[in-house]
Amino acid sequence: MLEIRNLSQYYGEFCALKDISFDLGENEILGIIGQNGAGKTTLINSITGLGGRPSGTVRLDGTDILGKRPDTIARLGVARTFQNLRIFRGMTVREHLLVAQNRKLSPGRKLLPNFRNTEDAGVDALLEFFDILRFRDDDAEGLSYGDRRRVEMARALAGSPKLLILDEPGAGMNEQESEVLASQIREIRERFHTAIILIEHDMSIIRACCERIIVLDHGQKIAEGSFEQIAADREVQRAYLGEEDA
Ligand SMILES: Nc1ncnc2c1ncn2[C@@H]1O[C@H](COP(=O)(O)OP(=O)(O)OP(=O)(O)O)[C@@H](O)[C@H]1O
Ligand SMILES: [Mg+2]
Incomplete structure (x- = not known):
């Protein structure tokens, strides 16, 4: 896709970035790793x-999206979260999801059956999935870092992206939270x-998901493969050992 x-x-x-090429199939989870x-x-x-x-x-x-505007690309079905969170000021958790949801009506994209009823039903199901339903009507800015991350993920999914x-x-999650996150992904x-x-x-998340x-x-792709394949790759080891030497 x-x-x-x-x-x-x-x-x-x-x-x-230099000459990066790869494909992603429907329903695939692809990991991207590399040093800071x-x-x-990018x-x-x-x-x-x-x-x-x-x-x-x-x-x-099949549609060329390079150079298109971010909102156009979002409407075509690509949603993302940000490394530095982008939580909106003065908006409740629920409102964050409703905003994203109202962009989801891209052609050819059907809503999932359990999200069909009302917008709020969809919102609640997502919030429940991320275990943040109890914060539904709270100001999102006031939540803990981990919960704000979960709001971002719920918001990204609210637009039914492909x-x-x-x-x-x-980032910033403890070991137990990371385990939950990996199974959620x-x-x-x-x-x-x-x-x-x-x-x-976090390689434990990468290993569990991808x-x-x-x-x-x-800026270059130096390896591609399963976790075992890249862990055994000489160039990958060199790239990572470089940091330990420093
Ligand atoms: N707008 C920009 N202008 C100039 N240089 C930039 C810009 N954005 C990123 N860079 C540079 O491009 C390189 C790649 O940055 P990028 O943020 O993509 O790294 P990253 O792999 O996401 O790292 P991290 O793990 O720290 O998030 C860095 O050297 C960065 O300084
Ligand atoms: Mg980064």
Whole structure:
């Protein structure tokens, strides 16, 4: 469903992404890992129409989306969360989801049966899924960091995306929360029938969720494969050991 070919992104002379190519199938969970500054966020920013002037090809179900506006890409069915949370000021948790939900009416995309009744039923089901239903009418800004992360994920799903992109959803979570998150991510795929791109530093989450992983290093794809394959990859080991040496 997603086809990326020779995607590059320069900031002036600096090459943040170089000739990245990969595919993503429907219902697949793809992990993207790499050191700080490797280009992970830049990659998904390029896919979602945020920042810079990327070159190459990004096709979503055959439609070229590279260079399209973020809201256009969202309407085509791509939703994301942000590494630095984007919670709206003065809005309740419920309102965050309703805003996203009202954008979901993209052509050819059917609502799931249990989300068909009323908007609020859909919102409540999502909030319950992320265990934040009790905060429904609270100001989202007042929630804990972990709960605000969950609001972001619920908001992204409220638009019934066919592709969900998560930028470090496990950041700041403890071990137990990370375990819950990993099983939620797998469950999202089953329940909401969405493909997922997962950027994560927490290897336990990556290992638990992703059947395929891409490793970025200095803007380049240095490996792609299963967790076992990339863990055994010499170049990946070198890229990661480099940090321990520093
Ligand atoms: N708008 C920008 N202008 C100039 N350089 C940028 C810009 N955005 C990102 N960069 C640079 O591009 C490189 C990749 O950054 P990016 O944020 O994609 O890394 P990342 O892999 O997401 O890292 P992290 O794990 O820390 O989130 C970094 O060197 C960063 O400084
Ligand atoms: Mg990042």
